[in-house]
Amino acid sequence: MRKIFQTLLILGLIMTPIFTEAHVKWFTEVAPHKESIEHILSPAFMMLALVAAVVLASLTLFIPKMAEWKPVKTWEHRLSSLRKYSRHLLKYGTAAALIIQIANGTLFAPEFHIENTIVVVLTWITIGFLLIPHHIATKIGALILLGLFMYVTVHHGIFYMLDYGFYVAIIGVLLVGNTKLEKAGFPFLYLGTGLSLSWVAVEKWVYPSMALDIVANHHVPTFGFEPGLFVVMAAFIEFVVGYLLVVGILNRVLGFVVTCIFISTTMLFGMTEVIGHFMIHIVLIIFIIEGVSFYNPPIKMHKTKSDQFIFVFLNFIFVLATFLLLYYRFA
Numbered sequence: 001m002r003k004i005f006q007t008l009l010i011l012g013l014i015m016t017p018i019f020t021e022a023h024v025k026w027f028t029e030v031a032p033h034k035e036s037i038e039h040i041l042s043p044a045f046m047m048l049a050l051v052a053a054v055v056l057a058s059l060t061l062f063i064p065k066m067a068e069w070k071p072v073k074t075w076e077h078r079l080s081s082l083r084k085y086s087r088h089l090l091k092y093g094t095a096a097a098l099i100i101q102i103a104n105g106t107l108f109a110p111e112f113h114i115e116n117t118i119v120v121v122l123t124w125i126t127i128g129f130l131l132i133p134h135h136i137a138t139k140i141g142a143l144i145l146l147g148l149f150m151y152v153t154v155h156h157g158i159f160y161m162l163d164y165g166f167y168v169a170i171i172g173v174l175l176v177g178n179t180k181l182e183k184a185g186f187p188f189l190y191l192g193t194g195l196s197l198s199w200v201a202v203e204k205w206v207y208p209s210m211a212l213d214i215v216a217n218h219h220v221p222t223f224g225f226e227p228g229l230f231v232v233m234a235a236f237i238e239f240v241v242g243y244l245l246v247v248g249i250l251n252r253v254l255g256f257v258v259t260c261i262f263i264s265t266t267m268l269f270g271m272t273e274v275i276g277h278f279m280i281h282i283v284l285i286i287f288i289i290e291g292v293s294f295y296n297p298p299i300k301m302h303k304t305k306s307d308q309f310i311f312v313f314l315n316f317i318f319v320l321a322t323f324l325l326l327y328y329r330f331a
Contacts, residue, residue, distance in 0.1 A: 033207065033209045034206055034207060034328075034331060035205070035206060035207070035208055037328060040205050040206065040324070040328075042232075044229055045205070048232065048233065048236050049236075049317065052316065053312075053313045053314075053317055054313065056240065056244070056249070056312050057308075057309040057310070057312040057316075058309070059244075059249050059312070060305060060309050060312055061305055061309065063249060075252075076252075076291065079252065079288065079289050080291070082289045083289055083290060085289070086186070086289055086290055087173075087177060089282060089285065089286055089289075090174070090189075090282065090283075090286055091130055091138055091174060092130070092131070093279070093282030093285075094130055094145075094170060094279065094282070095126075095127045095131050095141075096278070096282075097278045097279040097282065098126060098127050098130075098145075099127060100274065100275055100278055101275060102120065102123050102124065102127075104275055106275060107119065107152060108148075108149065108152055108164050108167060109163075109164055109275075109276055110276050119148065122147070122148060123148060125141075125144060126141045126145050126148065127141075129141030130174075135177050135178040138174050138177060139174065139175055139177070141174070142171045142174035142175045143175070145167075145171055145174075146168075146171045146175075149161075149164075149167055149168065149171070159330050159331075162196070163196060163200050163203075165192055165196045165199070166189075166192045166279075166280070166283065167279070169189045169191065169192025169193060170189065170283070172188050172189075172192075173185035173186060173188065173189050186286075186290060189283065189286070190245050190248070190287070191246055193242075193245055193280075193283050193287075194243065194244070194245030194246035195246065197238055197239075197241055197242030197245070198238075198239045198242030198243055198246075198323055199242075199323060199327070200238065200242075201235045201236070201238035201239035201242065202235070202239070202323050202324055203235075203331075204232075204234060204235035204238075205235050205324065206324075206327055206328055206331050207331070208228065208231050211231040211234075212227055212228065212231060215227050215230065215231065239320065239323070241257075243316060243319060245287070247312065247315070249312075252288050252291045256284075256288055259281060259284045
């Protein structure tokens with residue numbers, strides 16, 4: 001059974017569509033056309049939702065057994081020894097991401113072009129403070145970054161900026177360093193990143209025409225699936241990744257897998273992908289290092305395996321329906 005499970009896991013990782021993590025709005029100029037809710041909730045969508053819920057719930061049964069494997073324990077120990085560098089990685093990684101963005105005339109995402117000299121100056125000031133090895137300087141840099149995020153939000157709208165909500169989580173972690181709330185920082189980062197990934201996934205269901213245009217024009221491999229079905233599946237994978245980060249399942253494995261996916265999409269989409277996802281790379285590397293040692297995930301509220309199975313199954317369906325309806329209503 002162990003060999004069978006390992007084989008299925010490896011096959012699943014290999015066959016994961018490299019299109020999953022792409023922001024469709026970055027790579028297409030097709031006008032967004034909202035799909036009807038009846039078409040979104042197709043039989044294929046409903047079946048994939050049930051399959052995803054069952055698979056996710058089943059992970060609650062397999063994960064404890066995987067944790068007992070000797071190679072897993074060895075890597076857990078090695079990665080845990082790197083936790084002391086996590087905050088430095090986030091701090092300097094954020095500075096590096098801002099340098100890449102500002103060098104390309106953008107901020108936070110490839111579509112947010114900087115047209116204000118003051119914003120350029122403030123961004124460089126933020127970078128300078130983040131590069132200073134002192135927690136007070138880090139907090140000042142984080143506050144300026146928060147102001148810049150609010151500035152971009154005013155110009156593009158809260159709904160649009162929900163795609164990049166993980167930046168709010170990053171700012172939160174930087175602000176609470178060396179305070180009584182320090183331990184709450186990384187759980188907030190897990191939550192913010194997971195919700196952002198899940199929210200972005202819904203775009204592919206509501207506006208499938210943009211994703212289909214990317215599949216056609218960028219020659220994205222669909223692994224034998226019909227393009228429409230492939231887009232739905234890709235969105236489900238992305239949504240599941242975000243959901244797993246929130247509930248606290250497979251965080252180290254997820255961080256590694258999604259990082260590999262991002263590297264593959266960089267080869268497909270080029271520099272735009274680097275600009276847009278460099279910060280996510282930093283966050284995922286932190287997740288690989290940290291695991292869930294500091295995080296009391298929601299699943300831990302339930303003690304028995306059957307309760308955890310039911311919780312994950314029903315909670316996934318509820319979260320999926322909530323995200324889809326909210327996105328559809330305000331898109």
